Structure formats: C-alpha cells, structure tokens
Amino acid sequence: MSASGSRxxxxxxxxxxxxxxxAIALAAARQGLRVGLLERAAAPTFSDATPVTRVATLNIASMEFLARLGVQDALEARRAHAFSGMAVWDGHGPGHIRFDADELGVPALGWTVEHAALEAALWTELEAAGVALWPETEWKSLDIRPDRVDLYGPQHVPLASARLVVAADGAQSPLRTRMGIPVREQDYHARGVVATVTTERPHEDTAWQRFVDDQIIAFLPLADGRSSIVWSQPEHQAADTLALDDAGFCRALEAVIDHRLGTITATSKRASFxxxxxxxxDYHAGRVALAGDAAHTIHPLAGQGLNLGLADARALVERLHGPARRDPGAETVLRAYTRDRRSENAFMQRAMDGFRLVFGTHAAGLPELRGLGIRLVDQATPLKRRLALRAFGLD
Ligand SMILES: Cc1cc2nc3c(=O)[nH]c(=O)nc-3n(C[C@H](O)[C@H](O)[C@H](O)COP(=O)(O)OP(=O)(O)OC[C@H]3O[C@@H](n4cnc5c(N)ncnc54)[C@H](O)[C@@H]3O)c2cc1C
Incomplete structure (x- = not known):
C-alpha cells in the first residue's frame, strides 16, 4: 500500500x-468499507496451551455486538465463560446486593473472556474479511491532508493513507499525543493486582466483589473452575501484596474476600497495573478519531473499560453508514460520534468515582447507613432492575 496517489x-x-x-476494523469491513489495521506487536495468537493472563468481563451488549461480527462462537471455543450471578458486598457494614440472570430474565449476566482469545478471534475474522493487516508495524510520522491522512514508517517510507484514521492504540495513545489532544488525568495512586487462582469452593458461575476500606477485590469465574482476581489497592499496600510469597498471598486473598470461596489452593504469577x-x-482532531482506552480509561471496579470501548466501536461504525461512506473522516461524522459517546463515557467515570467514594468511607454510622441503602436497593425490584439493565448493557 502506498501513501502516494489517491487510488x-x-x-x-x-x-x-x-x-x-x-472490532472497529471488522465492523467497518463487514459494512463494505476498505479497511486497514496496523499493529505494533506481533499478530495475536491463542491455543489451549495459552496461559490465562488478562481477563475482562463482557456485558450482554458487547457480546451481542461480537456475535453480530461473527466471533461469539470462536470466543466460546476459546474459554469464554458465561456467568449467571453477581454478588457485591461491603466489608464494614451489612450491605449486600445480589444479581441473578434468572431474576432478570436473561441467559447470562456477562462473560469472562481473555484478551488474548478475543484479539486472536478478531484477527482470524479480519484475515477472512480481507482487511489489510500490518502486524509488527509502527508509524513514525503522519501528514494530515484536506482529504486524507498519510502515515509513514521509519525513513519516511509510506505505510498507508486513509480518509479516516482511528487511534485504538491504548491508554498511552501515541497517535492522540501526536494530534495534540489534551487528556484529563486522575491518578488513583492505586494498582490493580491480578492473578488466576484456584479455590476450594466452586465459584458458582458468580462474579464476587467486596469493598473493604480503600480496597476492592473481585473474583471473576473462569471456564476451568478457577477465578481471575483483580485486587485494587493503594500503591503502598499493592507493593506489600506483590512482595508476599504465594502462600502469604493466598492467605491474604482468603481474608479480603471474607473466606467466601474457602481456601485458595493455588495462584499463578501476579501482575499489577x-x-x-x-x-x-476531544474524541477527534483532523481526520483522526479516538476510541477505547485511547479516549478514556476508567477504574476497573465495575469491569466496564472494555465494554465502553466496544460501545465506542459500535457507535463509530454506525456513523459510517449511508452518506458518511463518501468521506468517513468528515468533520460532521466525527462530531456526531463524539456526541454519541463522550458524555456517556463521562457519566460512567463519575459513577465509578461515586461508588468508590461511597464504599471507601467508613465514618461513624456510614457503613450501617450504606448497608441499609444497599439492602433497600436489593429489595426494591424495579430500582435494582434499572441498575442492572445499565450495568449489564441490557438497556
Ligand atoms: C486491572 C484491570 C482490570 C480490568 N478489567 C476489566 C474488566 O473486567 N472488564 C472490562 O470491560 N475492562 C476491564 N479493564 C479495562 C480493559 O482492559 C481496557 O479498557 C481495554 O483492554 C482497552 O482496549 P483497547 O483495545 O482500547 O486498548 P489495548 O488493549 O491497550 O490495545 C491497544 C493496542 O494498540 C497497540 N499499539 C499501541 N501503540 C501502537 C502504535 N504506535 N502503533 C501500532 N499499534 C500500537 C498495542 O500493541 C495494543 O495492541 C481492566 C483494566 C485493568 C487495568
């Protein structure tokens, strides 16, 4: 592909x-657009022997989108696991809330999926859809022209030209930096410690989450019976947790999840973020649009980061229908996409911060008050239903 010549x-x-x-590349290709995808790392691969590393929960809206793209079966064959329950409780008060798929009349509340599996499943479909794929390729410079963007590799070698370039290059987004788009940052001075663990009791196809002071622990159920844990902790506590030996780590985990899943009998290596x-x-500048973590990152407490990114993908590609096909990088198209997504993502960020504040405070009487509030929500079926519809992507 050459950057010279509009052909x-x-x-x-x-x-x-x-x-x-x-997902953006595949959805656009399915819509008949001429699409290319450039990735700095090697092409993603996945096999039964691939160890479990990064795990995310997908909500129903995300899985429906992936099903429309034709990757749901491939994901289910690659250890995606549907879960039917979610239990959230407060380490300091009586508050407890439980969601059940049956109660909401849905087959599942969500799926735990491995990033490696999802990326590999998408890549296979992208190859089949004839998308121009450039793994192990990094752009070095670009020119924004009135009708297109030209990207170049080392020594100004032309890589590709496109009417619209989407930066889906992660939280540090080199492309966002190059376009000079400012970012508001809120450092939680905390880390998410992640690992895969084996528990004495079955996970019951339930996502378990407990708030204890300024820590949040989540156990996400995996297909093989193990759980993927995300333990959000202030930096100094995370450093102590990472320094524990495996036995010490397992004991600390049992305590923080309130022994809900019994003894923790084994753990993988730990990582932290x-x-x-x-x-x-802004979500766009020139003919470059941002999506996923390049546009927003969020506290992992509700497991919504990837779901928001996939919602960006859906919204952006929907905007490329009809007359927008003539020029997918037109200012009007990108403005409409920003309108569709920016306030929704901002709302989710505020909601996560509200949750953290409410659960992270244990001033006199507050845990009891909070417990009462949570119990009321748990018993008030219509309110609980509304909450669930939004959280699980059912609305
Ligand atoms: C501890 C933790 C737990 C989480 N748990 C959940 C969860 O349960 N549910 C959920 O929905 N979300 C979760 N998230 C968030 C989720 O992981 C991210 O929101 C999601 O992975 C973002 O996807 P992305 O495709 O936008 O970015 P990424 O997955 O970061 O992908 C970016 C890609 O761009 C490539 N790239 C970067 N620079 C370049 C370049 N210059 N040229 C070419 N390619 C480049 C990278 O190699 C990479 O492949 C969690 C996050 C954390 C930190």
Whole structure:
C-alpha cells in the first residue's frame, strides 16, 4: 500500500489491534468499507496451551455486538465463560446486593473472556474479511491532508493513507499525543493486582466483589473452575501484596474476600497495573478519531473499560453508514460520534468515582447507613432492575 496517489486511499485505517481496534476494523469491513489495521506487536495468537493472563468481563451488549461480527462462537471455543450471578458486598457494614440472570430474565449476566482469545478471534475474522493487516508495524510520522491522512514508517517510507484514521492504540495513545489532544488525568495512586487462582469452593458461575476500606477485590469465574482476581489497592499496600510469597498471598486473598470461596489452593504469577482514569477532551482532531482506552480509561471496579470501548466501536461504525461512506473522516461524522459517546463515557467515570467514594468511607454510622441503602436497593425490584439493565448493557 502506498501513501502516494489517491487510488490507494483506504476508507479507514485503524491503529492498534487490541479488542477495540480489531472490532472497529471488522465492523467497518463487514459494512463494505476498505479497511486497514496496523499493529505494533506481533499478530495475536491463542491455543489451549495459552496461559490465562488478562481477563475482562463482557456485558450482554458487547457480546451481542461480537456475535453480530461473527466471533461469539470462536470466543466460546476459546474459554469464554458465561456467568449467571453477581454478588457485591461491603466489608464494614451489612450491605449486600445480589444479581441473578434468572431474576432478570436473561441467559447470562456477562462473560469472562481473555484478551488474548478475543484479539486472536478478531484477527482470524479480519484475515477472512480481507482487511489489510500490518502486524509488527509502527508509524513514525503522519501528514494530515484536506482529504486524507498519510502515515509513514521509519525513513519516511509510506505505510498507508486513509480518509479516516482511528487511534485504538491504548491508554498511552501515541497517535492522540501526536494530534495534540489534551487528556484529563486522575491518578488513583492505586494498582490493580491480578492473578488466576484456584479455590476450594466452586465459584458458582458468580462474579464476587467486596469493598473493604480503600480496597476492592473481585473474583471473576473462569471456564476451568478457577477465578481471575483483580485486587485494587493503594500503591503502598499493592507493593506489600506483590512482595508476599504465594502462600502469604493466598492467605491474604482468603481474608479480603471474607473466606467466601474457602481456601485458595493455588495462584499463578501476579501482575499489577497502575489505576488512572483518563478522558480525552476531544474524541477527534483532523481526520483522526479516538476510541477505547485511547479516549478514556476508567477504574476497573465495575469491569466496564472494555465494554465502553466496544460501545465506542459500535457507535463509530454506525456513523459510517449511508452518506458518511463518501468521506468517513468528515468533520460532521466525527462530531456526531463524539456526541454519541463522550458524555456517556463521562457519566460512567463519575459513577465509578461515586461508588468508590461511597464504599471507601467508613465514618461513624456510614457503613450501617450504606448497608441499609444497599439492602433497600436489593429489595426494591424495579430500582435494582434499572441498575442492572445499565450495568449489564441490557438497556
Ligand atoms: C486491572 C484491570 C482490570 C480490568 N478489567 C476489566 C474488566 O473486567 N472488564 C472490562 O470491560 N475492562 C476491564 N479493564 C479495562 C480493559 O482492559 C481496557 O479498557 C481495554 O483492554 C482497552 O482496549 P483497547 O483495545 O482500547 O486498548 P489495548 O488493549 O491497550 O490495545 C491497544 C493496542 O494498540 C497497540 N499499539 C499501541 N501503540 C501502537 C502504535 N504506535 N502503533 C501500532 N499499534 C500500537 C498495542 O500493541 C495494543 O495492541 C481492566 C483494566 C485493568 C487495568
């Protein structure tokens, strides 16, 4: 593909083959657009021997979108696991809330999926759909022209040209930086410690989450009976947790989840991620649009980051229908996409912060008050239903 000559201009070039970039490229290709995808790392692969590493929960809206793209079966064959329950409780008060798929009249509340599986499933479909794929390729510079963007590799070698370039290149987004789009950052001074663990009691196809002071622990059920844990902790506590030996780590985990799943009999290696909320001031500049973590990151407490990114993907590609096909990078198209998504993502960020504040405070009487509030929500079926509809992507 050459950057010279309009003959070779793609409708859409996506930078970043994470789940969000892969979904955008595939959805646009399914709509008949000429699409390319450029990824800095090697092409994603997945097999039964691939160890469980990054896990996310997909809500129903995300899975429906992936099903429309034709990747749900491939995901289910790659250890995706439907869960039917979610239990959330307060470490300091009586508050407890439980959601059940049966009660909501849905087959599942969500799915735990491995990033590696999702990215590999998307990549296979992208190959079959004839998308121009450039793994192990990094752009070095770009020119914004009135009708297209030209991207270049090292030594100014032309890589590709497109009417619209989507930055789906993750939280640090080199493309967002290059376009000079400012980002508001809120550092939680906390880390998410992640691992895969084996528990004495079955996980009951339930996502378990407990709030204890300024820590949040989540156990996400996996297909093989193990659980993927995300333990959000202030930085100094995370450093102590990471320094524990495996036995010490398992004991600490049992305590923080209130022994709900019995003894923890084995753990994988641990990893951790800094927790920082970010929100780009604009979702587009020139002919470049942002999506997924390049546009926003969110506290992982409700497992919504990837779901929001996939909602961006859906919204953006929906905007490329009809007359927009003539020029997918037109200002009007990108403005409409920003309108569709920016306030929704901002709302979710505020909701996560509200949750953290309410659960992270244990001033005299507050845990009891909070417990009462949670119990009322748990018993007030219509309110609980509304909450659930939004959280699980059912609305
Ligand atoms: C601890 C933790 C737990 C989480 N749990 C959940 C959960 O349960 N549910 C959920 O929905 N979300 C969860 N998230 C959030 C979720 O992981 C992210 O929101 C999601 O992975 C973002 O996907 P993405 O495709 O936008 O970015 P990424 O997955 O970061 O992909 C970006 C891609 O761009 C590529 N790239 C970067 N720079 C370049 C370049 N210059 N050129 C070419 N390619 C480039 C990268 O190699 C990568 O492949 C969690 C996050 C954390 C930190």
């Amino acid at each position: 070779d201009v793609l409708d859409l070039l996506v930078v970043g083959a994470g789940a969000v970039g892969g 800094p927790l920082v909320a970010r929100h780009a001031r």
